[in-house]
Amino acid sequence: MKGKIEDKLAKLAFGELSPEEAAKLEREVQNDPEALRALSLYKDMRAGLKSLSDVPEDQFSKERLRDAILTQGLKPLPTRPISSRSWLWMPATACAMGFVLMFTLNLTHKKPLPQVVMGPEVASLGLSNSHPIEIPKNFSTGTLIGPTAPPTTVATTTGDAKQPDDMDEVDPRVLTSMEPTDAAYDPDLGVQPPKGNTLTASRTSLLSSARTASLKTSGSIVLIDQDKDEQTGACKATEVGSSSNVLVGG
Amino acid sequence: MGYDASLSGRMEMDTDVALVRKARDGDFRAFEQLFDRHRSLVYRFAYQMTSRRDDAEDVVQEAFVRAYQNLHRYRDEAKFTTWLLRIVTNLCTDQARMSQRRSALEQQEAAGALDWMTNGDIEDPVNNLEADRRKIALRKALNALPMHHKSVIILRDIEEREYPDMAAILGCTDGGAKLRVLRARRALKERIAPLLGEDR
Numbered sequence: 077m078k079g080k081i082e083d084k085l086a087k088l089a090f091g092e093l094s095p096e097e098a099a100k101l102e103r104e105v106q107n108d109p110e111a112l113r114a115l116s117l118y119k120d121m122r123a124g125l126k127s128l129s130d131v132p133e134d135q136f137s138k139e140r141l142r143d144a145i146l147t148q149g150l151k152p153l154p155t156r157p158i159s160s161r162s163w164l165w166m167p168a169t170a171c172a173m174g175f176v177l178m179f180t181l182n183l184t185h186k187k188p189l190p191q192v193v194m195g196p197e198v199a200s201l202g203l204s205n206s207h208p209i210e211i212p213k214n215f216s217t218g219t220l221i222g223p224t225a226p227p228t229t230v231a232t233t234t235g236d237a238k239q240p241d242d243m244d245e246v247d248p249r250v251l252t253s254m255e256p257t258d259a260a261y262d263p264d265l266g267v268q269p270p271k272g273n274t275l276t277a278s279r280t281s282l283l284s285s286a287r288t289a290s291l292k293t294s295g296s297i298v299l300i301d302q303d304k305d306e307q308t309g310a311c312k313a314t315e316v317g318s319s320s321n322v323l324v325g326g
Numbered sequence: 327m328g329y330d331a332s333l334s335g336r337m338e339m340d341t342d343v344a345l346v347r348k349a350r351d352g353d354f355r356a357f358e359q360l361f362d363r364h365r366s367l368v369y370r371f372a373y374q375m376t377s378r379r380d381d382a383e384d385v386v387q388e389a390f391v392r393a394y395q396n397l398h399r400y401r402d403e404a405k406f407t408t409w410l411l412r413i414v415t416n417l418c419t420d421q422a423r424m425s426q427r428r429s430a431l432e433q434q435e436a437a438g439a440l441d442w443m444t445n446g447d448i449e450d451p452v453n454n455l456e457a458d459r460r461k462i463a464l465r466k467a468l469n470a471l472p473m474h475h476k477s478v479i480i481l482r483d484i485e486e487r488e489y490p491d492m493a494a495i496l497g498c499t500d501g502g503a504k505l506r507v508l509r510a511r512r513a514l515k516e517r518i519a520p521l522l523g524e525d526r
Contacts, residue, residue, distance in 0.1 A: 079512075086511045090483065117515055124464040124518075125483040127457070131373040136365060136383055138358050144387045145354075145394050 081105070082114060089118030342406035350397045357397075361390055364407055368414055374480040375418035377469060385421060389414045408494040411481075415495060419473045463521040470517055475510035482507045 087093045088101050105111035301312040342363075348356035368389055373382035392413050393400075400409055468476060481487045481495065482503075493503040 082512065083508050086508060086515075090511070114515070117519060118511070120460075121464070121511070121515060121518055122483065124460055125468075125479065127461055128374070128465060128468070129370075129484050131370050131382075132379050134365070134369045134373075134379070134383055134386070136369065136386060138361065141358070141361055141387060141390055142354070144391050145357075148391050148395075 081111060085111060085115045086118050089115055090122050343402050346397060346400055346402075346406060349394070357390075357394055360393075360406065364410055365390070367407060368410055371411060371480065371485060372414055372418060374484055375414070375477065376421065377465065381421065385414060385417050388417055392417075404494060405491075408491060411495045412497070415477055418477070422473050464518060467514055467517040467521055471510065471513055474506070475513050478503070478506045478510045479514060483511070 084093070084097075084101055085105070088098050093101065105115065297316045299314045299316055301314070303312050304310065305312050342360065345356040345360050349360065365386060369382055369386045372385040372389070373379065376382050376385060389410060393410055400406070468479060471479070478492065478496070481492050482489075487495075489500045489503045489507075492507075493500045496503055496506065498506070
């Protein structure tokens with residue numbers, strides 16, 4: 077059955093059609109058993125709903141209402157003070173959030189500072205007895221090689237070791253820097269790769285040594301960036317000038 | 327006749343409005359008069375919506391308390407009863423949400439007991455039994471309807487309110503109210519047909 081006919085049947089059953097419309101619809105559906113069944117159901121429904129209109133007596137009293145209003149109704153209504161500046165919270169919160177967001181983004185996208193390392197022609201580490209590099213006890217004796225630095229003595233701090241008075245005196249536990257060869261030179265680290273039983277200090281230990289000790293360098297300063305070069309894949313490096321008057325790590 | 331009815335309605339509305347104004351000014355007796363005048367209407371509607379007397383009384387109490395608290399929000403252009411029934415509709419919807427946790431058994435028992443207490447024809451027990459069965463089936467189907475269908479069926483087909491009144495209570499146009507009633511009736515028919523279909 078179409079919805080439109082059904083709606084009309086419902087209106088007919090609930091007495092919402094004019095007498096003319098009702099008579100016309102009754103004529104139309106008199107040969108339609110489905111429509112007649114629906115009409116009958118709607119009429120039953122109407123009668124049943126009318127019978128539901130009986131309700132039991134309420135046991136309500138003014139006293140009960142008064143009590144309820146006294147306990148609940150006379151509570152002061154939540155009113156906003158006229159001078160309320162609550163609207164300020166919204167822009168203030170937005171500003172604060174924006175600031176935090178900017179700060180966070182800044183931290184995330186902050187470009188790492190370029191590292192200062194010694195270039196290939198760094199003259200010497202210029203270590204003296206007054207600025208010994210501390211090397212752990214389990215660090216075996218070897219040769220620390222600087223690119224162009226003259227032999228440099230690094231004093232270890234093992235318990236029984238005496239610090240040499242003379243720089244020319246070579247102790248077995250002393251690390252010595254030697255002249256590098258061009259073929260073995262690692263441009264990225266600026267140090268020689270291992271050769272024989274010599275020990276090459278890693279870049280990290282070299283840098284940390286450079287930080288802990290006040291070193292006077294006489295070569296150029298090379299800034300090595302974290303960004304890789306597209307062609308070579310190595311870190312980009314920029315020579316920024318002479319380091320003869322620069323105190324590294326000072 | 328129509329003029330008289332509208333004039334009488336207008337006077338009643340004016341009186342309600344006057345009482346509301348007095349109540350706003352702190353005259354609690356004026357509010358008590360409003361309560362006396364309309365509590366029956368509110369209770370009937372609340373009872374139809376909740377099917378339980380104690381729930382209906384709670385709703386009536388809460389509705390009048392809210393009305394009292396919000397008298398400053400009442401606009402004189404609407405009838406006070408319309409405004410009141412709107413509050414009741416909202417309360418009943420809230421209550422229906424909360425009472426969904428109740429077991430179906432408890433509801434059936436309550437409805438059955440209430441029917442047995444309030445309705446019944448001792449002289450014709452067979453007819454009474456059949457009438458009760460149909461009534462219970464219809465109540466069950468009505469209670470199973472969604473709240474928006476149930477409220478329009480109660481307003482229109484049980485409480486017999488006019489469409490403009492319904493529109494004001496439901497917050498829609500007259501045409502919208504008519505459409506809602508048609509849809510609700512169709513939904514109720516779909517539910518009641520299987521329940522009453524056994525004796526057909």
